[in-house]
Amino acid sequence: MDILKKEKILEIIYWCIGIILFVFIIKNYFRPFILIVILFFLGNPINKFLREKIKYKEVCAGITILLINIVVVIGIIYIWSNFYSFISTVIGSNINQIKEIFIEIENGIEKIIGNINIIDSAKKILNFNYLKVGAINTGEGLLSYFIGNICTFFILADKDEIKEVVKKIMPDKVEKRVNRIIYNSRNIIKIQILLVLISTIIIIIGFKILRVENCVTLGIVCGILDILPYVGTIIVFIPIIIYNIIVKNYLIAFGLVCLYLLIQIIREILEAKLVSDKFNMHPLLSLLSLYIGVKVFGFIGIFIGPIFCMTLVDIISEN
Template sequence: MDSGYDLRKKFIINTVFILLIIFISYVLLKYGISIVSPFIFAFIFAYILNKPARAISTSTRLPHKLVSFFIILIFYAVAGIVVFLLGVRLTSTITRIVSMIPSIYDKQIGPLLMSAFRSIEEIVYDIDPAIVEVLNEGFTQFIRTMGETVTNFSLRLLRSISDIASSLPLFFIKVLLMVISTFFIAMDFDNLVTFTRRQFSQQGNKVINTIHQYIVNTLFVVIRSYAIIMFITFIELSIGFTILGIKNSILIAFLISIFDILPVLGTGGIMVPWVIVTLLQGNISRGLGLFLVYITVTIVRNIIEPRIVGKELGIHPVVTLISMFVGGNLFGVVGVFGLPVILSLLVHLNKAEIIRVLK
């Protein structure tokens, strides 16, 4: 029987070992994936395009490598054209909007603020005329500071766009590596898979097959879960915008519900600026209505997202919420979706008795 000292020693060793594994995994996921990301995406695209290439090759009796080559060529040509056109349009639109921000402030927001301040001065004058001069000086300084802040913010955004443009060479190198790797992997996909499987034992291949099937099914489940969330958000926004009498309410609700999938920005990325601008324009009732719609959508999403995603993935809503929060802070957008999937995979492997982590 182990003594108390031996038990404590074993506990400390196991704890240090687990923490070391967690630290190494974090470093690999945080920095290693970024380095090998072109090859990861190349394998994913090759895997996806392999099935249609095989089907066409079987039906037409053309060589599999030839069919894979042309399918990948067509895929990247279409994707490249679409990304290029969207990128050019998006960049020009953002640049135009950002350059217009100071003008919008000077012509619309500034005068609205001055009008609001004058109303406050009139109220204060009836109470104590001596305070008006102090308020007037403070308001003038506030307007000047706001103008400088808006201008500096606009300049910072424009510089950020320039910084993104300066990082394009490295991005294009990664894209080129990804494209070339996709061709090589796709045209020799079966041999690569066979070679990789030979490096593992029969039990190892069984684990790989289990993980592969579960990840494929889980990705479908995650997509379905967020499609449900997006649909619920769309219904809420459509009802709210229709009640407020907003033109093209259905179309606007659809666009915002798509934007809502992004965990960093979400509905607030559009609704909050919209609410602020509407209130500054003096339309208090519509501004408050939009704010109420935004609060409702946010509360409902925060309630249903862990439940829907957790239920589909087979993990508790609280665990789902914690994993999404931790994943988002550690790995960004990828972590929000990825960490719940990894936890779900661990639970599945534990239930299948492939690994023993949980009791």
């Protein structure tokens, strides 16, 4: 084995260990990282534009963060109000049918496992410990969001200085590799945004054809959730399918099942194709990198899997 091959193998091992440790630290000790990346990706173009008009970099960064948060809050309020109105209308107009379904389910469960009181069981589940865990998770989520915003503010304000410090610390070869990883990461984020937009448009059109109420709001919610592996859009689809079964709209329920399957197939094919075309990877390799990344790393594996694979391909293909 020649020296070049040995160097490549060692570099692959180093980067594999480095990426795995990086993901482990993010998942367990620095959860705001993903939020920081998203906020920076969204805010950087706005910040660049403002810097051409305003000379104070801190002011530009502050306005950028404020604008993003205003849009997020307005979006959440709009989506939640419409979604809540839809759920209230559905339950209010079909309360009797829903009660009958729950009674049938309870009777069916009793036949299988004996007498059971669903309300008492629910009270046992929703005990203090569950509420305590929920409160802790909510508190941690709010703290992570606050820290993510503060960190993004400083990165936007001092990104040039941060780049200079990193250049001085990092060896040239490592810096080159990191810049390549950052470039690949940006393209992966762009691909995911494009896939979310495509899924959202298809879902809204599908809901419109199937005459689902509040099709735009529900389509946007599905589009946002589409980025989550496995659960994603099914969180919205299952209640709507069940509702249509309750009101005996079996054709619409079947159509929703077909729409869900269509979305999943289109997304998988497009994701593999876009990643393979953008990074000169075989579609099978890109599909496997996505699947294994999600299996190993969870949600963050959507990005880490392809980046991990692309880094290895870059190292191997170098002369």
